[in-house]
Amino acid sequence: MPENDLSRTVVNAVNAAEVAFSKFITANDTGATGAHQAGFYLHKSSWPLYFDEPGIRGSNKDKTVRIKWHDDFETESRFIYYGTGTRNEYRLTRFGRDFPFLRDENVGDLLVLCKMNAEEYKGYVLSSDEDIDNFLDALGISSPETNRLIKAEPPPDEEQPLLQQLFSNYVAGLDRNFPQTEEVADSARRLLMQASNQQLPDIRKAPDKEILRWIDAEYQLFRDIESDYYAEVISRPFENMDSFVQIANSVLNRRKSRAGKSLEHHLSFMFEAFSLRFKDQPKTEGKKRPDFIFPGEDEYHDLSYSTDNLIFLGAKTTCKDRWRQILNEADRIKTKHLFTLQQGISSGQLKEMRIHGVKLVVPKEYITAYPPEHRDEISPLIDFIGYVKEKQS
Amino acid sequence: MPENDLSRTVVNAVNAAEVAFSKFITANDTGATGAHQAGFYLHKSSWPLYFDEPGIRGSNKDKTVRIKWHDDFETESRFIYYGTGTRNEYRLTRFGRDFPFLRDENVGDLLVLCKMNAEEYKGYVLSSDEDIDNFLDALGISSPETNRLIKAEPPPDEEQPLLQQLFSNYVAGLDRNFPQTEEVADSARRLLMQASNQQLPDIRKAPDKEILRWIDAEYQLFRDIESDYYAEVISRPFENMDSFVQIANSVLNRRKSRAGKSLEHHLSFMFEAFSLRFKDQPKTEGKKRPDFIFPGEDEYHDLSYSTDNLIFLGAKTTCKDRWRQILNEADRIKTKHLFTLQQGISSGQLKEMRIHGVKLVVPKEYITAYPPEHRDEISPLIDFIGYVKEKQS
Structure with a gap:
């Protein structure tokens, strides 16, 4: 059971x-x-x-x-x-x-x-x-x-000491509330860019690589905040199981909630860095709100606007089973692009996706994890951005 | 997401x-x-x-x-x-x-x-x-x-002080391994019967009431064991988040696993108390193993044995969505009995169940939580046992 x-x-x-x-x-x-x-x-x-x-x-x-x-x-x-x-x-x-x-x-x-x-x-x-x-x-x-x-220290890289210092300062400056997911995602990205001395043009050179670095940095910052936030409570004896379980639920629930929206925040920032027009969480039919519509919600509902220029993008960290959830999220747009961090999908599933009009967008370095005969159908993020830009030019 | x-x-x-x-x-x-x-x-x-x-x-x-x-x-x-x-x-x-x-x-x-x-x-x-x-x-x-x-002390009842004493002795006698679910279920039931001075004939008088008392006692014993088992580790400071999260996962995972099989153990004991012939986890078709077949697996596979005398019983603590899982667990038996602790189900779902040949078996005191027009179709445990006994007489 x-x-x-x-x-x-x-x-x-x-x-x-x-x-x-x-x-x-x-x-x-x-x-x-x-x-x-x-x-x-x-x-x-x-x-x-x-x-x-x-x-x-x-x-x-x-x-x-x-x-x-x-x-x-x-x-x-x-x-x-x-x-x-x-x-x-x-x-x-x-x-x-x-x-x-x-x-x-x-x-x-x-x-x-x-x-x-x-x-x-x-x-x-x-x-x-x-x-x-x-x-x-x-x-x-x-x-x-x-x-x-698992549980090994992450490999040190160049900006690591500086980034770690920036993260520590950030954590020290927090009040007693755990910051929202979006705030953690934004801060991690901002501090990483600062530590790496990057500007938007640097980001635009390698969006596939950068988005993975942002996600990594965000997890690292999240864990730093978590360690600080719970430092006191876990260093004191718990009175009984109830008080232990209360904190245990709070920690583990927060970890589960964390991943939820951050991918979307990072993608939004990336699309802004490329000056794309888009709407996140647009309304389509009924109560449906897909992750992204390009160029926007108004155009989606303007039936005189050419369907050819509307682009749909879902975003899911894992999508082996969940890709089907996007299929009915926007009736007007038959091709459903889906950005995922999934490192590989079977060729059986990929064929199913193709039948249903799903096109994957995957960070470039992950594409080699996919079966060779399907790699052509998968876009790296930079190509997807280029495709949107062309439609919007 | x-x-x-x-x-x-x-x-x-x-x-x-x-x-x-x-x-x-x-x-x-x-x-x-x-x-x-x-x-x-x-x-x-x-x-x-x-x-x-x-x-x-x-x-x-x-x-x-x-x-x-x-x-x-x-x-x-x-x-x-x-x-x-x-x-x-x-x-x-x-x-x-x-x-x-x-x-x-x-x-x-x-x-x-x-x-x-x-x-x-x-x-x-x-x-x-x-x-x-x-x-x-x-x-x-x-x-x-x-x-x-929630989190209030359970209401004291007569045998409570004695039962609590028996539980304490039991916990004190454990070695450093957390006992298996079946062992906890059996011990809780045995100690409860001892505290209440009950013999099998007492159990047979009110199986619907007793099975709920067993489940209650089992949870209580589980929590006593848990408190003892983790007493030391939660009273010491945790070194870091990793060590805290490791224990947190262990506690919460154990709680989730606990409920799994215990309902089946209690039902098995009850059926034995009534001298019913049954097989738990019998093989039916392929890899399927429903919870119970009466009178047994051999009879199920003996095609000369009358289908009329075969009885199927599934057991699920909650079954609002999960009742469909039992539908294909035994092809020979069209009527699927399902024992559940579910306190109420909508009349829409109950109609669906009826269409699919599912008959509910519910502890007597929970039946009033169901819509009145369906209560006739729901058997208390004592009636289900009587029905099996008749088939086996």
């Missing part, structure tokens, strides 16, 4: 693990690219999951382990480092026949690997949007922060 | 409230009984929500308040105590025209009223099974514990 059992099981496994890692399964992993035997590519930073030290260029290295999948069946699989020739990569291979998690339909699922101890590994694959979101929210991970160890 | 926003909003409101109250909306409330003007009957124990002291027999008393519903629109409504004549009851009335929460389809929804301060009230109505479960789980309330103030 309980729903969401799986995401809870996986959160518990990660919490009990020595080291844990997550990544979205790509078309390359499942072998849909035809380039090689199927297996999971693992980011270089994942080496503590299976080795005592990173692989060294010039030689290969491997380790065979037993992995228990979904607390059910085991595989004897192999972590391998390829360091010879031009290669420098880690993979997890050998799952035997009938392994159920390396099929086309697993593209876009979230793989979670847990090292429980030196001998014991657990593996899970989360498929539904809801399970994936619940898992990421519970652990406070943003979807661009996958493909790395 | 975020799911379950509503249940989280309501949990937050309850946590911020001075006093809060919840109840399942009944057919009587919505006026489906035709007996009176629509309005919510409130349990006598709810008086702190609106008065400084309980109503006194012999006179009426009322208070007009503004209630903000779903953080959206307000009503100027009236709490009223009827104490004259033979009456002794509290109601909440006056919502104006077009009030959306007193319709037939609201029967079985969960009403939550929060007194934020002397002047400010908030009201919410949760409709989906998922929202209702999320809400109750987050606050650690069992569904029989509704219709009272």
